[in-house]
Structure formats: C-alpha cells, structure tokens
Amino acid sequence: MSSTENLITSIQGLSASSGDLSALHRILKGAEETLRADSDLQLSTLDQLDPSKHSLGYLYLLDVLTCGGPMSKEKASEVVLLIARFITSCDAEQIRLASDKFVSLCKGFKDRVLELEDPLRGVAPLLSAVRKVQVSTKRLTALHPDCLQLCLQAKCYKAGFSILSDDILEVDQPRDFYLYCYYGGMICIGQKKFQKALELLYNVVTAPMHSVNAIALEAYKKYVLVTLIHSGQFSVSLPKCASTAAQRHLKTWSIPYTEVGNCYNEGKISELQAVVVAHSSDFEKDNNLGLVKQAVSSLYKRNILRLTQKYLTLSLQDIANMVQLANAKEAEMHVLQMIQDGQIHALINQKDGMVRFLEDPEQYKTSEMIEVMDSVIQRTIMLSKNLIAMDESLSCDPLYLGKVGRERQRYDFGEDFDTVPQKFSM
Amino acid sequence: MAPSSSSGLTFKLHPLVMLNISDHFTRVKTQLNPPSSSCATRNIPTTVGAGAATSPQNVRVYGCVIGAQRGRTVEIFNSFELVFDPSSDSLDRSFLEKKQELYQKVFPGFYVLGWYSTGSEANESDMHIHKALMDINESPVYVLLNPAINHAQKDLPVTIYESEFHVIDGIAQPIFVNASYTIETVEAERISVDHVAHLKPSDGGSAATQLAAHLTGIHSAIKMLNSRIRVLFQYLVAMQRGDIPCDNSLLRQAASLLRSLPAAHSEKFDDNFLMEYNDKLLMSYLAMITNCTSNMNEVVDKVKTAYAKKSRTGGSRIPFM
Numbered sequence: 001m002s003s004t005e006n007l008i009t010s011i012q013g014l015s016a017s018s019g020d021l022s023a024l025h026r027i028l029k030g031a032e033e034t035l036r037a038d039s040d041l042q043l044s045t046l047d048q049l050d051p052s053k054h055s056l057g058y059l060y061l062l063d064v065l066t067c068g069g070p071m072s073k074e075k076a077s078e079v080v081l082l083i084a085r086f087i088t089s090c091d092a093e094q095i096r097l098a099s100d101k102f103v104s105l106c107k108g109f110k111d112r113v114l115e116l117e118d119p120l121r122g123v124a125p126l127l128s129a130v131r132k133v134q135v136s137t138k139r140l141t142a143l144h145p146d147c148l149q150l151c152l153q154a155k156c157y158k159a160g161f162s163i164l165s166d167d168i169l170e171v172d173q174p175r176d177f178y179l180y181c182y183y184g185g186m187i188c189i190g191q192k193k194f195q196k197a198l199e200l201l202y203n204v205v206t207a208p209m210h211s212v213n214a215i216a217l218e219a220y221k222k223y224v225l226v227t228l229i230h231s232g233q234f235s236v237s238l239p240k241c242a243s244t245a246a247q248r249h250l251k252t253w254s255i256p257y258t259e260v261g262n263c264y265n266e267g268k269i270s271e272l273q274a275v276v277v278a279h280s281s282d283f284e285k286d287n288n289l290g291l292v293k294q295a296v297s298s299l300y301k302r303n304i305l306r307l308t309q310k311y312l313t314l315s316l317q318d319i320a321n322m323v324q325l326a327n328a329k330e331a332e333m334h335v336l337q338m339i340q341d342g343q344i345h346a347l348i349n350q351k352d353g354m355v356r357f358l359e360d361p362e363q364y365k366t367s368e369m370i371e372v373m374d375s376v377i378q379r380t381i382m383l384s385k386n387l388i389a390m391d392e393s394l395s396c397d398p399l400y401l402g403k404v405g406r407e408r409q410r411y412d413f414g415e416d417f418d419t420v421p422q423k424f425s426m
Numbered sequence: 427m428a429p430s431s432s433s434g435l436t437f438k439l440h441p442l443v444m445l446n447i448s449d450h451f452t453r454v455k456t457q458l459n460p461p462s463s464s465c466a467t468r469n470i471p472t473t474v475g476a477g478a479a480t481s482p483q484n485v486r487v488y489g490c491v492i493g494a495q496r497g498r499t500v501e502i503f504n505s506f507e508l509v510f511d512p513s514s515d516s517l518d519r520s521f522l523e524k525k526q527e528l529y530q531k532v533f534p535g536f537y538v539l540g541w542y543s544t545g546s547e548a549n550e551s552d553m554h555i556h557k558a559l560m561d562i563n564e565s566p567v568y569v570l571l572n573p574a575i576n577h578a579q580k581d582l583p584v585t586i587y588e589s590e591f592h593v594i595d596g597i598a599q600p601i602f603v604n605a606s607y608t609i610e611t612v613e614a615e616r617i618s619v620d621h622v623a624h625l626k627p628s629d630g631g632s633a634a635t636q637l638a639a640h641l642t643g644i645h646s647a648i649k650m651l652n653s654r655i656r657v658l659f660q661y662l663v664a665m666q667r668g669d670i671p672c673d674n675s676l677l678r679q680a681a682s683l684l685r686s687l688p689a690a691h692s693e694k695f696d697d698n699f700l701m702e703y704n705d706k707l708l709m710s711y712l713a714m715i716t717n718c719t720s721n722m723n724e725v726v727d728k729v730k731t732a733y734a735k736k737s738r739t740g741g742s743r744i745p746f747m
Contacts, residue, residue: 364708365701373707380714387721394725400732 007031008048011057021056025097028060035064051086055094058086063105066112076112080121083109087125092132099133103142110146119153126150127159138169138386145179152186160187164196169386178204178215185222189291194230201226205250206242212249220250221286224257228295232302234261256282260292267303269324272296300325300334301343308344308357316353328353437567437586437607438501441619443491443542444584446505447571450487451544455573458485486510488517488543488555491569492529492536500567501610502539504529515551516558517541526562540567546574548587548602556589557600565589568602582609 010027013020046065051058066079083105095102106129113122126147133141144163151160164184171177181204188197204219228234236258238247251258256279263275276283276292283289303323307314316328316335325331335355338344345358362369394400488510493502506525509518526538541559543552548570559566565588572583587602594601611619658680664670665677 363701364704365697367700369704370700370707373704373711377707377711377714380711380718384714384718384721387718387725391721391725391728394728394732397728397732400728403731403734 007035007057011049011054021094021097024056028057028098032060032064035061046082052089052091055086055090056097058090059095059098059101059105062086063101066105066108073116076116080109080112080116084121084125087129087132090132095132096135099141102129102133106143107146110150113150114153119150120156122150123147123154123156123159127163130163137166140168140171140176140180142173142176145176145183148180148183148187152183152190155190157187157190160184161191161193164188164200167382167386169390174207174209175215178207178213178219181207182215182219182222185219185226189222189226194226198223198226198230202239205246206239208243209245210243211245212253216246217250217253218286220246221254221257221288222291224254224261225288225291225295228261228264229291229298232264232298232305234265236262260295264295264299264302267299267306269296269299272299301338304334304338305344308346311357313354313356316348316355319355433565433588433590433605434498435588435605436499437605438499438610439569439584439586439607440493440501440503440615441609441611442615443502443505443569444571444582445619445622447487447489447542447544447569448573450489450507451485451571451573454487455485486544488541490522490525490541491539491567492526492533493539494535494537495539500539502567502569503536504533505542505569508541515554517555519558538562538566540569542569542571544571544573546572548585553589553600553602556602560589567605 007027011024046058046061049058049061062083066083087106087109106126110122110126113119126143130141130143130147133143147163148160151157160183164187168177168180181200185197185200185204188194188200201219201223204216205223207216209216224234236251238250242250259275259279260272263272266272273296276296280289283292300323304319307319307322316331319335320326320328320331323331323334325334332348332353335344335346335348339346339348345360347356347358348354349356487507489505489507491502491505493500493504495501506529508525509521510516511518529536538559540563541555543555548568552568556566556568568587568589570585570587572585574583584607586605586607588605589600590603591598591600593599661670661676662680665672
C-alpha cells in the first residue's frame with residue numbers, strides 16, 4: 001500500500017535527530033488508524049527497518065501487527081522472537097518518546113510468552129526493557145512487576161533480584177507498586193533473603209489504600225509467615241502506619257495465619273504442627289504450604305535461640321528435651337546449622353556432648369568492618385539527599401502552602417507575618 | 427638571568443623572614459587599595475617603601491635581611507623594612523644605617539646579609555640596589571618573594587639570588603644567579619610561626635566553623651602529602667618497568683626515607699588503629715543517621731499538613747511552634 005510505503009520511507013528518513021523524531025512521532029500518531037485498517041501489512045515489511053536506528057517507527061508497526069487477538073503457536077513464537085530482538089536492540093531515547101506504547105507492547109509480549117509456557121525466553125528481554133524505559137533508577141515503571149512475574153514463573157530468582165536492588169522513590173500507579181513489592185517479596189523468599197522480603201511485604205501491607213485489595217491480602221499472609229521465620233515473633237496488630245482499611249479487614253480474611261502465629265508464640269512444636277495440619281487445605285489453596293513448613297522448622301531455631309539467653313552451657317540431650325526434638329543427634333545438627341548461619345555463637349564439645357554459648361565475638365575492629373561501615377554511611381548520605389529533595393519539592397507544593405497559610409492566619413504573631421495567599425493564580 | 431650559583435655557599439632561610447616579607451607586602455597592598463574605597467591610587471602619607479603603584483599587584487616593597495654567616499653557611503634569621511626613594515631609585519641610606527644600629531644592639535651576632543623585595547623576577551634595576559649594598563656586605567643576597575598566589579604551585583615562591591661576575595659581551599658584569607636554599611627553623615620559632623599561620627577569624631566563630639577550618643587545613647595537608655607520595659610511587663614503578671633509566675642515588679634516598687618511617691607494624695598497633703578508625707566511622711554514621719532522621723521528620727510533618735484528612739476537629743490542633 002502506498003501509504004505504508006510512504007510511512008516507511010518517512011521513518012527511515014526522519015529517525016536521525018531529536019527534532020526529526022518529534023515530527024516523526026506526530027506523523028506516526030496520525031497514521032496509526034490507517035495502519036490498523038491496512039490488512040496487507042505483514043511482518044515482512046518490518047525487515048525494511050532497522051530496530052536500533054528506527055526504533056520509534058518499528059515500535060508503532062510492531063504494535064499494530066501484534067496487538068491482534070489469539071494467534072497460532074508458530075506465529076506467536078515468531079512474534080515473540082521478533083519482539084525480543086527489538087527490545088534488546090532498540091534505542092532507549094526513541095522509546096521514551098512513546099513509552100505507553102512500549103509498555104503495552106511489552107505486556108503483550110509477556111502474555112504471549114506465558115501462553116507459550118516458556119517464561120525463560122521473556123526474562124532477559126524484559127529486563128533490558130525495564131532499564132530502557134526507566135527515566136531514572138528511582139522511578140517505578142509499569143514493566144517492573146511484569147518482569148518480576150516472569151522471573152518468578154521461570155524460577156530465575158537472581159535476575160529478578162538485580163532489579164530489586166534499586167531504591168524506588170517515585171511511583172506512578174499504586175497497583176504497580178503493590179505488585180512490585182509483592183512479587184519482589186516472593187523473589188526474596190525464593191532467594192532466602194528474608195530481611196529484604198520482610199521490607200518489601202511490609203511496604204505492601206502498610207501502603208495507603210482506601211479498601212483492601214487482593215494483593216495486600218496475599219502479601220499480608222506471606223508477611224505473617226516471613227516474620228515468623230525471620231524474627232520469631234508474631235504480633236496480632238498491624239504496624240501503626242497501616243491504613244485503617246487494612247487494619248480493619250486484613251485480619252478477618254487471614255484467620256488461619258493468625259492462628260499459626262499465635263500458636264508459634266506459645267512455642268510448642270506439637271501444637272503448631274496440629275494447627276498446620278488442620279488448616280493445610282487453606283495453605284495449599286494459597287500456595288503457601290512450603291512457607292508454612294519453613295516457619296514450623298524455624299520454631300526449633302527460635303527455641304534454641306531462647307535457650308542461649310537463659311543458659312551458658314547445656315548438654316545436647318537437654319537441648320533436645322527442651323526443644324522437643326527427637327534425640328541429641330538432631331539437636332547437634334540444628335545447633336551446627338545455626339552456628340554456620342551465624343544466628344548463634346556457640347562451641348560444641350563433642351566429647352561430653354556439651355554446648356557452650358558464647359557472646360558475639362565481633363569487636364568491630366577489622367578492616368572488613370570498615371568497608372561495611374563505609375557502604376552503610378554512603379547509603380545514609382544518599383538517603384539524606386533524597387529526603388532533602390523531597391522536602392524541597394513538598395515545600396513548593398500548592399496543597400501544602402495553602403494549608404500552612406490557613407493555619408498561620410489563626411495565630412496572631414503581631415504584624416510580622418503576612419498571610420500566605422490561599423489561592424495561586426497559575 | 428638565573429643560572430645556578432657556583433659560590434658553594436649553603437643558604438638557610440628562616441620562616442620568620444618569609445612571614446615578615448609577606449606581611450609587609452599585604453599591609454602595603456591593603457593600605458594602597460583599602461577594600462572600602464573606590465579610588466585605588468590615593469596618595470597615602472605613609473610611605474613604607476611603596477614603589478610606583480599603578481595597580482595593587484605592582485606594589486614593590488623593600489627591606490633588609492639580617493643573619494649570620496658561619497663558614498660556608500649563610501643563615502638568614504630576620505628582616506626589617508626599608509624606605510625606598512623613588513626619585514633616586516635607591517634605598518634610603520641613613521634610615522638603613524639607623525635601623526641597622528638598633529638591630530645590632532638587640533641581636534649582636536647578626537649582620538646585614540642582603541635585601542629583599544617582591545615581584546616575579548629579578549630586574550636590571552635591582553642590580554643598582556644590589557651594588558649599593560655591596561659596601562656593607564661584599565656579597566649581599568637578594569631574596570625575592572613572588573606574591574602572586576598560585577594554587578597549582580606546590581613550592582614556596584621565594585627565590586634567593588647572589589651576584590656573580592660573568593663575562594657578557596666582553597665586559598665583566600655582575601648578574602643575578604639562583605642559589606638554592608633550605609628552610610631552617612628553631613623549635614620556638616616553629617611554634618609561633620605555626621600559630622600565626624593558622625590564625626582563625628578574630629571573632630572566634632562558632633565551634634563548627636573553627637572545627638571546619640581546622641579540618642580543612644588537615645585535609646589539604648594530607649592531600650598534598652598524598653599527591654607527593656603518588657608522584658614518587660609512579661616514578662618508582664616507571665623505573666621498575668624500565669621506562670626511565672635507573673637512578674641509583676634516588677633509589678637510595680627513597681629507601682632511606684622508607685626506613686626512617688616509624689616501625690609500627692606490630693599487631694597491637696594495627697588493632698588499636700583499626701579500633702579507633704571504626705569508632706570514628708561509627709560516630710559519623712550516628713551523625714548521619716541523626717541528620718537523616720531530622721530530614722525525615724520534616725518531610726513527614728509537611729506530608730501530614732498537606733494531606734491530612736478533614737476528620738480532625740479544629741480544637742485538637744497542636745500549634746506549630
């Protein structure tokens with residue numbers, strides 16, 4: 001079709017500089033309808049364009065071609081390959097001009113990859129897509145949760161973890177944020193980094209929301225279990241900063257988990273196991289059975305930890321009795337594992353089966369400590385800078401200034417302060 | 427104009443002399459160009475050796491240096507200012523002799539060794555003054571201070587010139603030749619010079635500014651030390667690689683320098699050192715956390731004000747104080 005050929009030539013011609021690109025963008029936006037109506041448009045026309053140089057035009061054409069309904073398996077895999085190649089080679093600058101289109105293209109890509117049941121193919125392209133769409137590393141894009149979802153399905157947790165290491169400061173859509181934290185928490189659980197998982201799930205649970213949503217509910221269930229595994233304590237009340245909606249409703253929907261938590265606090269293994277068996281159908285429905293089993297095994301650890309606070313030395317048999325383990329051998333295995341993980345500091349005397357609990361031998365005077373401290377201080381400095389930037393932008397927020405002005409009017413500080421105008425003519 | 431001196435004399439300069447010269451110059455410059463005045467070239471009654479001053483930077487000050495000569499070592503201890511007579515382009519002789527008598531009474535061992543001035547290079551006209559001084563001291567020295575502040579320059583902007591007779595165009599003429607010198611100081615002098623050099627602003631400032639000034643000084647000193655060590659290190663590495671021909675005398679000097687470092691590699695020292703280092707890091711970490719917390723507090727307050735729900739009753743508001 002002549003209009004398509006015209007379009008292609010204009011794409012090839014106008015992809016050089018930024019001024020040309022904005023002109024091209026306008027042309028493409030106008031031509032979108034005609035492109036959709038064009039039934040002769042084939043994937044082969046894309047061969048005339050180079051994805052790294054003509055990314056914007058390529059994006060539009062690709063979107064028109066692939067947003068159609070269900071496809072056959074061969075076509076779907078061909079499309080997937082094409083999109084993957086496009087994503088890895090496209091130019092980030094051009095993409096950011098039409099970021100919504102790019103995001104919807106990637107979401108379509110993800111759906112096709114999931115349909116093909118081969119999520120591993122989509123992980124690497126989506127990772128690079130996230131980096132290209134991101135304006136700065138502090139901003140959350142709509143692609144983050146999709147990428148994490150693919151990583152979870154493909155079970156490659158390391159790739160997902162690399163995205164999680166950025167500190168997110170700006171969020172566009174709350175739903176993206178909830179999903180990102182939830183999936184991120186699951187990835188961290190998969191990597192056994194429970195501290196970070198706890199942080200992420202905590203973010204979801206305490207995020208501001210008007211009404212409880214399913215993501216927060218699932219996150220809360222996992223949050224309860226991860227607190228048990230990580231810190232060994234359970235409190236029925238949510239943290240104070242959680243929204244009122246969350247505080248009122250989350251608990252009613254997750255009764256089995258609160259029961260597990262309460263039972264954990266008591267510290268008796270047999271009762272805990274009974275509770276778990278009783279609710280195992282609920283746990284299975286939520287896919288949390290594995291996590292629950294981990295929580296149960298962590299109860300032993302917690303009990304042994306409690307023992308270190310009471311006793312200086314203990315025999316392995318006594319430990320086994322107090323923690324309700326089967327025999328001294330198992331107790332020794334548990335203690336050994338905990339020493340290796342760094343959770344307790346102890347000496348096992350194998351001759352007479354005595355365990356001596358020691359203090360934390362960290363003297364904070366090694367050079368490794370210096371590096372740890374240095375990195376921690378750098379992080380705090382970065383955080384401080386971000387907070388100051390946030391503070392400044394808040395001070396210019398008209399909503400804030402309006403309220404401050406109103407408050408100031410009430411208190412008469414003599415004639416010193418002139419009132420802040422309540423309405424700004426912009 | 428500045429080949430090396432061949433007289434074989436070693437010169438030792440005391441920091442007091444440099445301080446005196448720079449003080450003299452600064453004072454004259456400020457008097458000639460006071461910060462609050464608009465016209466730069468006023469006729470000021472005090473003529474403390476000011477030369478023809480068209481711009482403050484061209485001000486030249488003159489003075490005399492005194493000291494003692496023992497054998498082949500010339501040690502310059504002190505200096506005083508002289509009056510310069512622009513009409514005859516020479517120093518005021520009677521004034522010089524009067525001052526010399528006074529100084530002789532206080533410091534009996536010191537003699538006039540030469541004179542000083544400020545500028546970037548030695549001029550022809552300086553030779554006149556130099557010759558005039560030759561009847562007091564048969565071989566006077568000329569100490570030249572370059573008042574231009576050059577941050578890139580690491581050495582002192584002080585040069586010492588001697589006069590030697592060289593044959594130029596068939597005529598034996600005295601010209602200035604560069605002489606090398608070392609800085610020499612007595613303990614008492616070091617303390618007072620150090621004190622003067624680190625004068626803080628007169629109002630004392632708050633503890634924070636004083637601490638900041640002190641730390642900046644230490645920081646720049648450490649930076650300079652670091653850059654010099656780096657230069658040495660690169661030189662040695664290049665020698666090892668073979669890029670530069672091996673210079674044994676330099677290697678010996680470097681080795682002796684290293685050997686003279688305090689032999690403090692015992693385990694106890696390392697322990698203590700690391701512990702103190704970590705303590706300092708922890709303290710700065712604590713300071714950073716406090717700083718961060720206060721920033722966070724500000725942000726939270728602002729968010730609360732801006733986005734607070736209307737459900738709060740007016741009476742329970744706590745005033746911002």
